[in-house]
Amino acid sequence: MKVILTGATGLAGAEVLARCIAHPSITSIIVLSRRPLPNPPNPKVHTVIATDDDYLTYDKPAIRQATAGADACIWSLGDPWADVATARTISFDYPLAAARVFSQRHKETQTQTGGDGKGEKFRFVYLSGGAVERDQSKPLWFLQDERKIRGQAEVALLAYAKEHADALDAYILKPGIFLRKEFKVVDLVTRLAPSVRVVLLAKVLVETALNGAKEDTLLNGAIVAQGKKL
Numbered sequence: 001m002k003v004i005l006t007g008a009t010g011l012a013g014a015e016v017l018a019r020c021i022a023h024p025s026i027t028s029i030i031v032l033s034r035r036p037l038p039n040p041p042n043p044k045v046h047t048v049i050a051t052d053d054d055y056l057t058y059d060k061p062a063i064r065q066a067t068a069g070a071d072a073c074i075w076s077l078g079d080p081w082a083d084v085a086t087a088r089t090i091s092f093d094y095p096l097a098a099a100r101v102f103s104q105r106h107k108e109t110q111t112q113t114g115g116d117g118k119g120e121k122f123r124f125v126y127l128s129g130g131a132v133e134r135d136q137s138k139p140l141w142f143l144q145d146e147r148k149i150r151g152q153a154e155v156a157l158l159a160y161a162k163e164h165a166d167a168l169d170a171y172i173l174k175p176g177i178f179l180r181k182e183f184k185v186v187d188l189v190t191r192l193a194p195s196v197r198v199v200l201l202a203k204v205l206v207e208t209a210l211n212g213a214k215e216d217t218l219l220n221g222a223i224v225a226q227g228k229k230l
Contacts, residue, residue, distance in 0.1 A: 001026050002026075002027065002028040002029075003020055003209055004072070005031050006073070006075050006094075009033065009038070010076060010078075013076040016206060017039070017045070019205075020206055021044050025210055031046070034049065035049070048063050048066045055098070057097070058098065068109070071209075072125065072209040074206070075125065078090060078127070080143060082146070084149075088149050092149055092152055095124075095153055103124065104164075106121075122168050124168060124169070126171065129150065129174060129175065132174060134152075135151070136148055157170045161216070169212055171217070172217045174217065174218065174219050175220050176195045179197045180197075196227070200223065200228060204226050
């Protein structure tokens with residue numbers, strides 16, 4: 001299986017990348033990144049440097065070639081401290097464009113190779129957050145713009161997948177606070193709120209990309225429970 005990954009330099013994305021490398025069913029990982037990865041090279045991994053414009057079109061020859069034949073995308077790119085305009089671009093425009101472009105190219109590839117376009121659909125797995133709010137009328141006390149913009153993205157992704165059910169399955173993961181693999185004193189505080197070990201989150205993200213899920217939205221409790229079983 002060939003998987004596209006964004007946000008590979010972040011806490012969750014780096015763990016997802018490690019999980020993808022270790023998983024025997026994943027043969028190719030295409031990392032879209034603004035800068036080279038700090039990790040040692042791996043034969044499974046191909047990093048493509050992407051500019052801001054590339055994240056809206058995915059039309060640069062290097063990106064088209066690298067992502068051709070991809071079966072799924074795990075989207076873990078985000079910036080909770082960005083200004084409103086940047087947050088909308090990164091958390092809404094970029095992933096919506098990716099879901100649209102990659103799913104349609106996947107369907108076209110199936111048709112060109114002799115299929116009827118009704119085979120395995122492209123899977124788009126969007127890493128959101130437990131505090132992200134889909135209800136745009138609800139007052140929020142912190143990070144209101146980012147949380148509501150990502151809520152808009154959740155709604156738009158699921159709506160697009162419903163409208164293009166022949167080409168795309170979209171899944172939203174809404175974890176609580178990320179906890180690192182190693183124990184830290186701060187964990188005693190963060191565990192008072194919904195939280196998940198990043199290694200468990202990565203397992204569920206990869207599993208969803210590989211096999212889908214029964215529900216299109218997975219909340220923190222479901223992520224933790226499933227991650228412990230994998």
